[in-house]
Amino acid sequence: MAIFSVYVVNKAGGLIYQLDHYAPRTEAEKTFSFPLELALRPHDERALVAFGQRDGIRVGHAVLAINGVDVNGKYTADGKEVLEYLNNPANYPVSIRFGRPRLSSNEKLMLASMFHSLFAIGSQLSPELGSSGIEMLETDTFKLHCFQTLTGIKFVVLADPRQAGIDSLLRKIYEIYSDFALKNPFYSLEMPIRCELFDQNLKLALEVAEKAGSFGPGS
Amino acid sequence: MRGGDALFFQEYKLMYGMLFSIRSFVSKMSPLDMKEGFLAFQTSKYKLHYYETPTGIKVVMNTDLGVGNIRDVLHQIYSNVNLTILHRPLPPPNNTTAPKGLLDSQQPSLPRHPTPVPPPRSSSSSLPPAGSAMAVNCMLRQLH
Secondary structure, eight states: OOOOEEEEOTTSSSSEEEEEOOOOEEEEEEOSSSOOOEEEEEEEEEEEEEOBBBBOOOTTTTEEEEEEEEEEEOOOOEEEEEEEHOOOOOOSSEEEEEEEEOOOOOOOOHHHHHHHHHHHHHHOSSSSSTTOOEEEESSSOOOOEEEOTTTEEEEEEOTTTTOOHHHHHHHHHHHHHHIIIITTTTOTTTTTOHHHHHHHHHHHHHHHHHSSSSSTTOO | TTTHHHHHHHHHHHHHHHHHHHHHHHHHHSSOSSOOEEEEEEEESSSEEEOTTTTSOOOEEEEEETTTHHHHHHHHHHHHHHHIIIIIISOOTTOOOOOOOHHHHTTSSHHHHHHHOOOOOOOTTTTOOOOHHHHHHHHHHHOO
């Protein structure tokens, strides 16, 4: 039962705050000999598995580390291209770690804007009048909850599907935002939130929500 | 605003675009590897349920907020439609089968059966033939 991450989106759809609270990492490390039985393909600045799913290594996983050393996007720590390195039989046997690629901050920005639009379309597609945007989006691995304030700020929380009490957690995050970001004289509206007290109190609130399973009133 | 809104006439296009974007969004956001992917979303007034088959047929249902997981219902709707349309013993009304002589001379080993009607796309709001419409109605009544 965990809360994975929190996103705060401003009126225009831009991401102003993001926190990864818990990241379950499904990673698999294996030693390979030439030739590689998986097909790797470059995608989005990373080397992704395109074919050859086996042993916990799934299609869509990225190369995270070679021989224990983390890769830097498409390049190894030494600056060589990962795909070229793995095509060279002289480098084998090699131990490669695969896993779900982590989102870069650029990708998070794009996903936040994407959600901002999807939220709006959700209210347009409604069979009934006066619908709000998407308040909850459900998948088999996570549940996304969204609370839009009267001023247009969206608080988005990604959590485990079984986690309860996210509604009150969203209200609590709104409270923390107004106490530690809005009341901060150095914070400008709609700008990225860089307030230490906001970070601290948000992390505390997430821990309370995770432990209690639900957020009590008046906390 | 539903009545005079131009977007309403293109609702199915908007819905398809939205579902496509949500699927891509969800596959990037997910902290773990997904099996079934996007299941449903809800707003303050309705809940949209989604089921996609491995062949790409999408079944969508908009319900009230009180409805839980109806993935098996959507699967039943799909399999009923599939059964009554694709597996019909009679050839389709516009008879798109090749002329008798052509098939005989070119590939005598091919079994001769009518070309299947392409499966109906997108939401359950499209009109299926009468037989499957009755089956869908029965299932929807069971839901209440």
